[in-house]
Amino acid sequence: MTPDPRPFPPGDYPVIVIGSGPGGLQVSYGLRRHGVPHAVLSADPSAGGMFRRWPFFQRLLSWTKPYAPEVRSAREYQRFDWNSLVAEEPELRSLQAEFMDGSSYFPSRPEMEANLAAFADRAGIEVRYGCRWEGTAREDGPDGTTYLLRTSDGEYRTRVLVLAVGVAEPWSPSPPGIEHARHYADTREASSYAGKRVFIIGKQNSGFELASGLAAWASQIVVCSPSPAKLSVQTRSLVGVRARYVQPFEDNFLGLGVSILDASIDGIAHAGDAYRVDLKRTDNGMSMSVEADEVIAATGFTCPLLDLPSLGVTTFGQAKLPAVTPMWESSTVPGIYFAGTISQAAQGLRKHGIPAYSGAVHGHRYNGLILARHIAETRFGVETPRPSLAEADVLGYLLREATCAPELWHQKAYLARVLSVSAGDGIRDEGILPLVHVLDAMDRDVIAMTVEADGTGAIYPVVYVHREGRTTEHPLPGHPLLDFATAEHRAALAGALGSILPSYARAG
Amino acid sequence: MATREEIADILAGFALFGDLQTPQLLGVAGLFDEVVFPQGERILRQGLTGSGFYVILEGSADVIVDGTQRATLHRGDFFGEVSILLGEPPTADVAATSPLRCIVIAGPAVEAFLVAYPRIMFRMLQAQARRLRNANRWRS
Numbered sequence: 130m131t132p133d134p135r136p137f138p139p140g141d142y143p144v145i146v147i148g149s150g151p152g153g154l155q156v157s158y159g160l161r162r163h164g165v166p167h168a169v170l171s172a173d174p175s176a177g178g179m180f181r182r183w184p185f186f187q188r189l190l191s192w193t194k195p196y197a198p199e200v201r202s203a204r205e206y207q208r209f210d211w212n213s214l215v216a217e218e219p220e221l222r223s224l225q226a227e228f229m230d231g232s233s234y235f236p237s238r239p240e241m242e243a244n245l246a247a248f249a250d251r252a253g254i255e256v257r258y259g260c261r262w263e264g265t266a267r268e269d270g271p272d273g274t275t276y277l278l279r280t281s282d283g284e285y286r287t288r289v290l291v292l293a294v295g296v297a298e299p300w301s302p303s304p305p306g307i308e309h310a311r312h313y314a315d316t317r318e319a320s321s322y323a324g325k326r327v328f329i330i331g332k333q334n335s336g337f338e339l340a341s342g343l344a345a346w347a348s349q350i351v352v353c354s355p356s357p358a359k360l361s362v363q364t365r366s367l368v369g370v371r372a373r374y375v376q377p378f379e380d381n382f383l384g385l386g387v388s389i390l391d392a393s394i395d396g397i398a399h400a401g402d403a404y405r406v407d408l409k410r411t412d413n414g415m416s417m418s419v420e421a422d423e424v425i426a427a428t429g430f431t432c433p434l435l436d437l438p439s440l441g442v443t444t445f446g447q448a449k450l451p452a453v454t455p456m457w458e459s460s461t462v463p464g465i466y467f468a469g470t471i472s473q474a475a476q477g478l479r480k481h482g483i484p485a486y487s488g489a490v491h492g493h494r495y496n497g498l499i500l501a502r503h504i505a506e507t508r509f510g511v512e513t514p515r516p517s518l519a520e521a522d523v524l525g526y527l528l529r530e531a532t533c534a535p536e537l538w539h540q541k542a543y544l545a546r547v548l549s550v551s552a553g554d555g556i557r558d559e560g561i562l563p564l565v566h567v568l569d570a571m572d573r574d575v576i577a578m579t580v581e582a583d584g585t586g587a588i589y590p591v592v593y594v595h596r597e598g599r600t601t602e603h604p605l606p607g608h609p610l611l612d613f614a615t616a617e618h619r620a621a622l623a624g625a626l627g628s629i630l631p632s633y634a635r636a637g
Numbered sequence: 638m639a640t641r642e643e644i645a646d647i648l649a650g651f652a653l654f655g656d657l658q659t660p661q662l663l664g665v666a667g668l669f670d671e672v673v674f675p676q677g678e679r680i681l682r683q684g685l686t687g688s689g690f691y692v693i694l695e696g697s698a699d700v701i702v703d704g705t706q707r708a709t710l711h712r713g714d715f716f717g718e719v720s721i722l723l724g725e726p727p728t729a730d731v732a733a734t735s736p737l738r739c740i741v742i743a744g745p746a747v748e749a750f751l752v753a754y755p756r757i758m759f760r761m762l763q764a765q766a767r768r769l770r771n772a773n774r775w776r777s
Contacts, residue, residue, distance in 0.1 A: 302640065355641070355660065356667025393663045411664035445673040445738060447640050452673045452736070460675040460736075476672055480687030482743015542687070569679070583687065584745040602685050602726075 137168035137257040139283030144504065145170060145290055147278075149256045150178015151245055151490045152293030152469015152497060155214050157254045159501025162217065163511050168287075169254065170280060172261035176249040177242040178469070179295055185316050186342040187238040190334065190371050191489055194234055195226040199533075207535035211491035212236055214248045215498060215535075221252055235373070257282070262294075267440050267462075274464055289508055291500070293469035296448050296488070298433040301426040302330070306397030309404055310424040313339065322346045328406050328421035330394060332358035336427035337374035340387060344376070351419055352377065353390040355411050365586045366483045392417070397424055432471055437462070450474035455566040456503050457496060466504065472496040477543040477565055481584040485543035495536045495544055499561060515557040518548060520632050523556060524619050527578045531590035531605070531613040536561045537580040545577035545593070550629055568593065568600050574629060580613075590618070592625050601628070641666045644740060647694055651713040653764070656756035665757075668750060669740035674733040681717055681731040688727055689741040690717045696737035701730040709734070718761065721747045 144160060146153050149171035160167050173181060184190070189212065197209035202219035212225040225244040229236050236244070249256065261281040268275045268286075278285040299312040311317075313335045319342055326349040329336045337358075340350050352358075359369030360378070370378075380387035392408035395416070399405075406419045431449040438444055443452040443461045451467055452460045453474045459465040467474060473487040475496075486492030505511035518526060530537060530546040537544060547559040547567050551574065559575070567577045577593040581604070589607040593600055603625035605618055627634035645662035648654040654662060669692070674680055680698060681688050692715045700708040700716070707729065710716060720727040721744045742750055751758040 302642065354667065355663035356665075391664060393660050409660040411660045414658050414660050443673070443736070446671040452675065454675070478682075478685070478687065479672075479689060479741070479743070480685075482687075482689060482745055568682075581687075584743065600682070600685070604686070 135257045135259070136255040137170065137260075139280070139285055141286045142166070142168040143287065143289065143509070144168075145276075145278065145285055145287040146293060146468070147171070147262050147291070148178065148293030148295065148469060149173055149176045149249070149258065150180070150293060150295055150469055151214060152178070152295070152472070152493055153256075153291075154245060154249050154252075154254055155494050155497030156291055156293060156468045156501050157256075158214065158216060158248075158252050159498045160505065161252075161254070163501060163505035163509075163513065165501070165505050165509050165511065167291075168285070169256040170260045170262060170278075170285070171256050171258050172281075174258050176246045176254075176256065178245075178293075179297055180238055180241045180245060182238075183314075184238060184338060185313065185335075186319070186338060188233065189235050189238065189241055190373055191491060192234045193223075193225040193229065193236055195229060195231070201226060204535060205533040207491075208533070208538050211489065211539075212241055213244060214490075215494050216248075216252065221248065224248055224251075262435065264436050265290075265440060276464065289464055289466070289504060291466045291468055291504075292434070292437075292471065293467070293497075294433050294471070296430045296432050296450070296470045296473075298431045300431045300447065301428050302394070304394045304396050306404075307426065309397045309399070310426040313425060313427040314430075316425060319343055319346050322423060324348050325422040326403070326420065327351070328353065328404070328419060328424045329427050330354065330424065331427035331429065332356070332370070332389070333427065333429060334370055334374060335429070337370045337377055339425060339427055340377040341374050344380070344387070348386075349421075350377070350387045351390060351421065352387065353392055353394070353406075353408065353419075355391060355393045357391050358389065364482070365584055366582060367486055367489070368482070368484065390419075437465065445474075455563045455569070457500050466500060468497050468500055469493055472500075475563065475565075477563065480542040480581060483541060483582055483584060485540055487540070487543075491539045492543075495540060495561060496563075499544075499563065502560070513560075515549075515559055517554075518556040518558055520556060520630055523548065523576075523626065523630065524622050524633075525614070527576070527592065528590070528614040528618050528622060531578055531580055531618075532611070534561075534580075537578070541588075542579050542581040542591070545579045547571075547578075548576045549573045550576065556630075564593070568595060571595070576626065576629060589613075592622060594625060594629050596629050601625075644669070644671065644694070648692075648740075651692065653692065653713075653715060653757060653760045655760065657754070661754070665754065666740075668746070669742050672739050672741050674737040674739070676733050676735050676737075678737075679730050679732045680737070680739070681720075681727040681729065683728060683730045684726050686726045687744065688717050688720055689743050690721055690747050691715060691731075691739045691741045694738045694740060696733060696735040698731050698733050698737055701732060702728065715761075715764075717741075717744075718747065720744075 144167035191211035194209040199206040201223045228243045264279040266277040299314040327347040361369045381389045391411040395407040590605040644666040
């Protein structure tokens with residue numbers, strides 16, 4: 130019998146990461162950088178996670194600009210590339226553009242899959258593929274808690290479990306007759322809807338992706354849910370249906386084959402060869418019915434957390450996200466961490482209603498690096514550098530970060546560049562950290578720089594001064610071309626820092 | 638964890654939403670997001686801009702002004718509307734005193750929400766009137 134060539138046979142590991150999508154790969158990369166030994170297990174046969182299958186119409190929602198104001202190997206280029214994983218080594222940075230054929234700046238699904246596979250390959254990330262996590266047990270001993278994972282390959286034990294399994298379990302509501310509907314995940318090839326009347330339940334991006342993609346085939350499309358759709362161009366954020374999928378709204382307003390209804394679904398029943406969908410309108414409670422040949426539930430996905438709730442992991446919301454700390458650790462079961470799209474469970478301040486963008490690669494890739502460093506420091510005693518900064522350099526450094534740092538731009542009001550200030554250590558660069566962690570958990574005086582938006586379209590830097598347990602917030606001016614390193618910004622920032630850096634108070 | 642239907646069922650029992658029928662409650666439930674906070678975490682932060690309007694589904698929270706606890710909020714209570722209506726940062730912290738489950742709507746969306754649901758606006762006005770009366774009683 131040939132020995133199994135796969136890495137990480139069943140056994141004990143200091144850290145186990147589950148998942149080989151972008152979330153799992155990014156955390157594994159970070160753990161390797163910090164020298165933390167760990168195993169990566171994945172049920173899939175290859176890297177890529179959800180991008181091995183979706184989006185259904187094979188084109189991403191998130192773009193990568195092959196040509197941008199910054200060179201591709203620079204950290205600053207990541208602002209213009211939403212799809213690559215991130216690395217310290219220039220040769221591992223921003224791989225997505227290399228795989229794009231120029232037909233669109235939204236990569237195709239296969240281009241995204243190739244980008245992720247190339248990152249795993251070139252970064253030397255090892256994964257035990259074809260190993261499915263099937264259940265979990267908790268063993269409490271004198272030295273703490275160990276988690277036992279039952280998998281298709283045998284049993285694993287670890288004290289630190291990182292789950293990057295996506296928000297990937299299809300979820301449907303439960304009106305009578307829902308069994309007549311297919312889930313988005315089971316949508317058939319588009320041409321099989323030729324000439325059909327299609328009823329789509331759900332007004333999120335997946336519903337409008339289907340409405341856009343099926344427009345060339347379906348004879349009539351109805352998109353329905355109880356609440357009106359939000360549009361990203363109206364919320365001036367990524368909240369709502371993205372610009373790529375706005376066409377069905379125009380068709381609806383022009384009365385051209387798409388109807389968008391606000392109604393709850395009472396039931397779905399056979400009506401001859403078709404279905405009758407019974408509705409109750411949200412605005413006046415009146416009943417109505419719609420006939421359709423096909424019903425598709427584009428009603429979202431939940432976290433496949435298996436038996437973790439029975440171990441005490443609290444979940445919330447329709448997506449059954451775990452309740453977590455600002456550092457993505459279960460708030461009820463310590464030692465279980467979450468990466469990838471599940472990291473959206475740590476919601477941050479949601480200032481002006483704008484959430485973190487951790488549900489997408491361009492947001493959660495930074496969470497993954499921060500989590501890896503946090504695990505290395507708090508669980509393995511790894512010391513990571515905190516470079517000193519001269520007081521005179523603070524303004525220039527923070528304003529350059531506000532203008533160029535991809536972490537701050539992609540995770541607005543959520544991730545911050547953080548400097549600590551103390552009499553003994555002077556000014557130290559603490560790196561990029563979640564803002565809520567900085568405000569609630571750091572016991573030092575700190576300066577935190579973010580980039581924020583207020584839902585009106587304005588984008589501006591904000592500096593937080595956290596001193597002796599009290600936080601003050603100082604929004605800095607915006608700029609028409611988003612250059613936050615002007616003399617006006619220097620003056621405003623110096624004024625804000627006067628209370629924590631004495632030389633700026635004297636200068637002011 | 639709660640689906641839109643489950644949240645609508647919970648809201649049906651709260652005074653703020655007491656005038657709404659089921660289809661409207663489902664519509665309202667879809668406008669809010671569900672959020673959870675561990676015990677001790679702050680939901681509103683005194684002096685910080687950009688907060689939202691919250692309704693408590695489960696758990697309790699303290700209202701804290703300059704470090705002094707002023708009130709306790711429970712299931713069915715709501716908070717955050719004053720700073721949104723006035724366009725000013727909150728004048729108090731609100732911190733979870735138990736695991737707290739809320740629904741939240743963003744500050745910039747509150748005006749359109751209240752105008753779309755005048756019965757909720759009326760109930761909110763009643764609650765504010767009660768708070769004002771009580772505050773005046775304490776003063777006199």
